[in-house]
Amino acid sequence: MNSTVKQSKALVGSSSKADRISQMKGYWSRHWMLYVMLLPPVAFFFVFNYMPMVNILIAFSPNNVVLPVLETGWVGFANFETAFSNHIFMGAIRNTIMFSVLDLVVGFPAPIILALLLNELKFERFKKITQTITYMPHFLSWVIMGGMAVSLFSTNSGAVNNLIVGMGGEAIPFIETPVYWTITNVLMSMWRSVGWNTIIYLAAITNISPEYYEAAEMDGASRLRKMWHITLPGIRPVIVTLLVLTMGGILNADLSRFIAMDNAFVRTVSEVIPTFVYRWGLQSMQFSLAGAIGIFQSVIGMTLLLFSNWLVKKLGGNGFW
């Protein structure tokens, strides 16, 4: 109804004040409901994402957990200086980067290889079952992973050590010394994600035109050559996109993972930036110090994310938005 009014006015070509008002009325009568719908989400983001930003000021204030943040005073960047002269925090930065790099080196190629293998599986039903089983670990929480780590790898009664001892070897402290714990942690993280991360590659593989394979078969190409020269180049854009986005998250660490797998013997490597913020901020009430670190991480994280998103688009892929 309204649109017909609008159209007839447009046809006449008049743009008097009254017409513009009636156009506005038309717009609002069709769109007011949409704004009403947006109210709860907008309010939600305001409360849970924008309101905390006022409290960022704590990072520039003397540590005072009682006064409201606007009344505590101003210390400039002193809290940042304290943070960066704290050797535990510097260790946490080092550990965060170390785990990101290890995850990248070990965990990034694994799903690509697995996707290539799954794609080569001939037996549809078997393939489905394999996929269902390998996706499963993704749904286990890190707390459960932590419990599993103990029953699999503890020196006293872990299943793997039981096998090693049973074969006459000596038990290995898989989760009790920093170096072994690091390896165990990275491998368990890979175990948890490898199957799930094949999904995106498998989806990309199905988009490769079968004609390439047929042409290659006519030329007598072997299976490995087809994988190397057709499948892999076919999913290269996806690989590049994910690689760039993963590298953009180099300063991110999943707190649950490092809290749940943690134990007292390995703190030198298990302390990452979020666990440091949690322990020093919430447990030791060093709000200002932890708040400063939070800002540092948010700013670096945003920069890296924007940069990697820009790079992905530059390389011709789909960014985050």
Add this chain to the structure above:
Amino acid sequence: MSKKRKKHYTKATTPGDIVIVILMVILALLCILPVLNVLANALSSPEAIMRREVTIFPVELQTQAFASIIGDSRFMFSLGWTALITVIVVILNLVMTVLAAYPLTYNSLKGRKIISFYMIFTMLFGAGLIPTFMLFRDLGLLNNPLVLILPGMLGVFNMILMRNFFLGIPESLKESAEIDGAGPMTILWKIYIPLSLPSFATIGLFVAVGRWNGFQDALFFLTAAPDWHPIQMLLYNITQNATQVDVASPGGVSVQQWGAAIRNAAIVVAMVPILCVYPFIQKYFVKGATLGAVKG
């Protein structure tokens, strides 16, 4: 296409195929055996665990560890409580996600770009843990069970997913309904929602798994309200210190000795709900994981 595929699969089986099958069987075993190990530990006698006899089969079968977990009222209450908040969060989240995503599919909506940016910016920059903690303190959310529900009502990522699902619905459906005089609410209710039920399942399941597996919020904000701890938080306390398990030890044996069996029984009980429903709902997750990658 399907014909070609068929041809592909009826080709003779080569040694290469066998090698791949063997590799996949090994991989599948690697995924299953750790779970079996946890189950075996939960069902074996503490003495057998100490004697290093347990790998994937129970040794000296006992069910007391399970009995003491199932008989523990705190653990069972936490299971029910977690199930309840999971259902609540899923419903609230779906409603909020639709409310956020649907209006943004209208190109004619004035301010659409600004509102999108307002929402997506929260993905880019977060205030961090301490400012959030201070806000929750001021809002009275600390040690308040609502803290497990309210902050999880909406996520930007799901909003983008849902918007992309909606954008996949032909615009012409919307236009012809508008010509018939239907308002946004009617169009949403009569066209978009019925066509988006699979995407609701996908997003709802992501949210459900996240809530079921989550414990960070309890760790940060419910330190003084252990009664409201979700199951993973309880499990975290149990796995962190198996000797301080709150559950009653089965008749006459020390908790210390039973730690491993009880811990593993607790893990199994917390794992079961997900493992039971997972194979049936897997396809929805897969759909979500692939759609998340192709954002507009």
